[in-house]
Amino acid sequence: MSTDFAFGPFAIDLQRGALFREGRPVAISSKGFRLLEALLGSPGRVLTKDELIQAAWGDTAVEESNLSVQIAALRKQLGPTAEGGDWxxxxxxVGYRFVGAATEPTQQIAETKTFAAEHRPSIAVLPFLNLSGEEEQEYLADGITEDIITALTRFRWLFVIARNSSFTYKHKSLDAKQIAQELGVEYLIEGSIRRSAQKIRISAQLIEATSAKHIWAERYDLELTEVFAIQDEIAERVAGAIEPELLKTEGAQAAARHTGNITAWDIVRRGIWHFHQVTNENHLKARELFRQAASLDPELPEGHLWLGRVSAGLVAYGWSDNRPTDLQEGMEAALKAVQLDERNPYAHYSLAIVSAYAGQFEQSISAARKAIEISPSFALGHLVLGMALLFGGRSSEAIAPLEYGVRLSSYDPQNFVWFNILALARLFSGRAEAALEAAARALQVRPNWRTSLEVLVCCYAQLGKWDEARRCARQMVGAVTQPDDVLTPLRTHNPGWAEDMASSLRRAQI
Structure with missing residues (x-):
């Protein structure tokens, strides 16, 4: 079989496990990719259903309906031929037949590889090791690996190597740098599973291939009650957790580059690095970079969606000189991002966070739910949904999405905000002890942040622990202050809660 194929406006890169249309990546599932590869390998010949099931699922027993679903999705992704029929x-x-003529697109594949390398960080998930000592557990390790690959493909800014390429390294002892060079990727995820009775331990780590630096690592201990639920949970946790780590790393690399003839996307990545420093000066620098990117390439959704996010951040942290103007700019940018790419969860998140600080809570909730619908493991979607629900006075409903969001993204540099929001959702739902735990975690992420100390005062006051409340109140005197704070929409739209907080603070300061 040829290494690569082209048909119509499409090119398929078998090494990377990627499909491109006119040079741009097309989202495709791993099973859909395997089906397409099999069909392209036998153009004009009818492949039986059994042959196709073997190509996509191997020896796993599956219903024929699964094949029908995958073929239907593949047809939708490819669209019609030039003559208006199906590919x-x-x-x-009997089965299915591919009607196009496949060729070997050496130049086209080279161009698509260049596009992918220049526009998106690339990553491969290596087969997870089975440390259980039981061969029958091999399927579990493979299943978790494949589910993580699938989960990562939902992050459209990330170029993910498909399963058929990653699994060629199963049971091979090669170092990360060599594997990354062969696959042409910048990052690798390695991991292992160990099962004991009804418990399972999953370890995963993210590696920057060139330096072999470990960027992120985590271990999960779970009950093995239902295998596929475990796979889904691990995949979502890993995918959600590495996202902010990759954004920070990619942004830092872009910021360190020389300032020559750079693209709008390079400018966005530089802005992302400044954005994640979470200081007044860096947020202002990030805004200027996002404005520059949006002006340089008005059709690039990322420039607009990050402009929306940083505008909301400037307002939330009290760094805005003109709150209404900044919210208007952020809203227009976020709406533009959604218009340009309605399948981008970050665009909907941008709209959700700006809407939350503009007091448009129903719009924020709707946008957050759309982001989650597009990408179920998108931590920020769950977090902003909880924020909008809390700001809208629905504290009990806010708890679940907030808890899920911080579990998905344990290392987000802005988690001091989300833990404070979670603490208040719990507090106003009558769960003061749980609220105290979240408030304490917020202070650990960003020590001496005034809002965190204030929330701690309220939690201690609710529990009748006035000595601790007074201690936190005294710390507030030297804490980081700002003319506004992240809780302004909550106070404005929930005067009863605002008075309860103010009353606790007054009593603690006596």
């Missing part, structure tokens, strides 16, 4: 036709009671 894949059904042969009743």
């Amino acid at each position: 894949i036709i059904t042969v009743p009671r």
Whole structure:
């Protein structure tokens, strides 16, 4: 079989496990990719259902309906041929046939590889090791690996190597740098599973291939009650957790580059690095970079969506000189991002966070839910949903999405905000002890942050622990202050809660 294929406006890169249309990546599932590869390898020939099931699922027993679903999705992704028909036709009671003529697109593949390398960080998930000592557990390690690959493909800014390429390294002892060079990727995820009775331990780590630096690592101990639920949970946790780590790393690399003839996306990545420093000066620098990117390439959704996010951040942290103007700029940018790419969860998150600080809570909730619908493991979608619900006075409903969001993204540099929001959701729902735990975690992430200390005062006051409340109140005197704070929408739209907080603070300061 040829290494690569082209047909119509499409090119398929078998090494990377990627499909491109006119040079741009097309989202495709790993099973859909395997089906397409099999069909392209036998153009004009009818492949039986059994042959295709073997190609996509191997020896796993599956219903024929699974094949029908995957073929239907593949047809939708490819769209019609130049003549208006389907690329894949059904042969009743037999199977399917690919009707296009496949060629070897050496130049086209080279161009698509260059596009991918220049526009998106690339990553491969290596087969997780089975440390259980039981061969029958091998399927579990493979299943978790494949689910993580699938989960990562939902992050559209990330170029993910497909399963058929990653799994060529199963049981091979090669170092990360060599594997990354062979696959042409910048990052690798390695991991292992160990099962004991009804418990399972999953370890995962993210590696920057060139330096072999470990960027992120985590271990999960879970009950093995239902295998596929475990796989889904691990995949979502890992995918959610590495996202902020990759954004920070990619942004830092872009910021360190020389300032020559750079693209709008390079400018966005530089801005992302400044954004994640979470200081007044860096937020202002990030805004200027995002404005520059949006002006340089008005059709690039990322420039607009990050402009929306930083505008909301400036307002939330009290760094805005003109709150209404900044919110208007952020709202227009976020709406533009959604218009340009309605399948981008970050665009909907941008709209959700700006709407939350503009007091438009129903719009914020709707945008957050859309982001989650597009990408179920998108931590920020769950977090902003909880924020909008809390600001809108629905504290009990806010708890679940906030808890899920911080669990998905344990290392987000702005978690001091989300833990404070979670603490208040719990506090106003009558769960003061749990609220105190979240408030304490917020202070650990960003020590001496005035809002965190204030929330701690309220939690201690609710529990009748006035000595601790007074201690936190005294710390507030030398804490980081700002003309406004992240809780302004909550106070403005929930005067009863605002008075309860103010009353606790007054009593603690006596």
